[in-house]
Amino acid sequence: xxxxxxxxxxxxxxxxxxxxxxxxxxxxxxxxxxxxxxxxxxxxxxxxxxxxxxxxxxxxxxxxxxxxxxxxxxxxxxxxxxxxxxxxxxxxxxxxxxxxxxxxxxxxxxxxxxxxxxxxxxxxxxxxxxxxxxxxxxxxxxxxxxxxxxxxxxxxxxxxxxxxxxxxxxxxxxxxxxxxxxxxxxxxxxxxxxxxxxxxxxxxxxxxxxxxxxxxxxxxxxxxxxxxxxxxxxxxxxxxxxxxxxxxxxxxxxxxxxxxxxxxxxxxxxxxxxxxxxxxxxxxxxxxxxxxxxxxxxxxxxxxxxxxx
Numbered sequence: 001x002x003x004x005x006x007x008x009x010x011x012x013x014x015x016x017x018x019x020x021x022x023x024x025x026x027x028x029x030x031x032x033x034x035x036x037x038x039x040x041x042x043x044x045x046x047x048x049x050x051x052x053x054x055x056x057x058x059x060x061x062x063x064x065x066x067x068x069x070x071x072x073x074x075x076x077x078x079x080x081x082x083x084x085x086x087x088x089x090x091x092x093x094x095x096x097x098x099x100x101x102x103x104x105x106x107x108x109x110x111x112x113x114x115x116x117x118x119x120x121x122x123x124x125x126x127x128x129x130x131x132x133x134x135x136x137x138x139x140x141x142x143x144x145x146x147x148x149x150x151x152x153x154x155x156x157x158x159x160x161x162x163x164x165x166x167x168x169x170x171x172x173x174x175x176x177x178x179x180x181x182x183x184x185x186x187x188x189x190x191x192x193x194x195x196x197x198x199x200x201x202x203x204x205x206x207x208x209x210x211x212x213x214x215x216x217x218x219x220x221x222x223x224x225x226x227x228x229x230x231x232x233x234x235x236x237x238x239x240x241x242x243x244x245x246x247x248x249x250x251x252x253x254x255x256x257x258x259x260x261x262x263x264x265x266x267x268x269x270x271x272x273x274x275x276x277x278x279x280x281x282x283x284x285x286x287x288x289x290x291x292x293x294x295x296x297x298x299x300x301x302x303x304x305x306x307x308x309x
Contacts, residue, residue, distance in 0.1 A: 005235055008033035011084040012139075012234060013076060013128070015067050015120065016094035018045025021190050024223030025091050028231050030058030037080045039063040039094070067094045067120030068112075077127040087128050089139040089234040092121045092165075102156045110157040117143075117161035121168055129181070138181035139234040142169040144244060146187055146296035149255065166244060173242030182241035184233045187255060188226045189248040189300075220250040249303045260286045 012029050016022040018040035026038050030053040038060050040046050046062040053060035063079050066072040080087045096116045098109040125140055132138025147155045148162030166185055173183035219225075226247040232238050233245070244255040263279040265271040276283070286292045293299040 005232070005237070006033045007231065007235060010034045010088040010234070011037070011080055011086050012089035012091065013037045013039060013063075013080055013087065013124070014091040014093060015039045015076070015124065017049060018042050019049075021188055021223045021226060022091075022093045023049050024190075024227040025093060025230050026060060027053060027056075027058075028224070028227035029091075029234070030060055031056065032231055033058075034089075034234075035059040035061075035084050037061055037063050037076070037083065039065065039067070039076055041066050067124060068115040070119070070123040073120065073123035074127045076124060077131070081131065086135065087131050088135075088137060089141070090124060090128055091141045091230055091234070092124060093143050094120055095143065097155070097158050099154050099158075101154055105156050110160065113157045113161040114164070117158075118164045118168065121165050125168075125172060125183075132181050133179040136180040137236070138176065138179070139236075139238075140169075140172065140176075140181065140183045141230050141233050142166070142183065142185040144169070144185045144187050146189070146246070146293075146299055149187065149244070150293045150296045150299060152296040169244070170242055177241065182233075182238070184240050184242070185244045186226065186230060186233070187244055187246040187248075188223075189246070190221050190223045190226050220248075225250060246299070248299060249307060251303050251307070256290075258286070258290060260284075 007029060010033075012034045014022055014025050014029070014036060017026050017038035022038075022040065026036050026049055030036050036053070036059065038046055038049055041064055043062065043064045046064070050060045050062050061083055063076055065075040065079070067076070077087060094116060096113060098105060098113060100109070121142055128138065128140075142165050143162075144166040145159070145162035146152065147159040148164075148166060152159060169183050169185045172181070176183055229245060229247055229252055233240060246253050246255050263282045265275065265279075291302050293302060
């Protein structure tokens with residue numbers, strides 16, 4: 001257990017901890033001294049995670065409650081309090097996915113994804129909130145996605161859920177300021193079961209998937225490239241709140257939702273539709289210094305091209 005930045009004494013819950021990004025987060029946090037409650041609905045997946053952490057001298061306990069139900073989220077927080085006596089951080093990583101054209105995506109798909117991504121984030125944060133507020137400290141790391149912020153074909157339900165998570169983070173970040181609770185979100189691009197499924201689906205349909213850009217720097221899709229960012233966002237010294245951070249191809253950057261200079265219309269009367277049409281280019285043009293991805297794939301293009309200069 002080495003490292004100058006430590007998380008000793010902190011109790012952190014990581015959901016979706018049975019593999020991929022979740023396992024990477026658990027191992028990094030435990031290495032930094034945190035006591036981790038690793039949550040995943042698949043008990044068999046958690047066993048090697050907790051064993052690996054224990055063998056390295058860390059503390060990791062398993063929890064198998066479902067984040068898809070409010071009762072499961074309450075039970076997760078209760079388990080952390082029962083076993084460790086406090087709760088300092090949440091890493092809301094659990095996820096699921098449906099890949100299909102919008103016309104083939106139905107209400108059951110949407111409900112299932114909202115229950116895990118948005119409902120899991122909402123109810124788990126709500127269960128931990130009073131405990132964090134009472135101690136005057138808390139760190140919550142949400143997981144959003146380029147599919148939710150920039151768009152990606154065949155992921156309408158997933159993108160809607162992830163976009164909603166970003167909105168929830170922003171509200172809780174503002175409410176949390178008075179209680180010492182910092183809320184941020186990560187937009188990870190890493191090897192996982194979900195990204196593999198997306199790559200297979202889009203490759204089969206002839207689409208341009210993230211695997212094209214992953215091929216330029218495959219090592220950076222190791223979850224260990226994202227885990228230190230999450231650990232820093234949980235650290236007491238990290239000043240960030242109400243921010244989204246992208247990790248892609250080894251680059252870490254803040255993602256901004258911005259407003260361009262636009263067109264200043266009349267203030268003594270409503271603008272006409274003709275005036276808006278005439279000024280449409282100015283209204284829609286971003287500031288020249290900003291890189292604005294057209295969609296999720298375009299972010300990879302921007303990062304890859306910048307890395308090759």
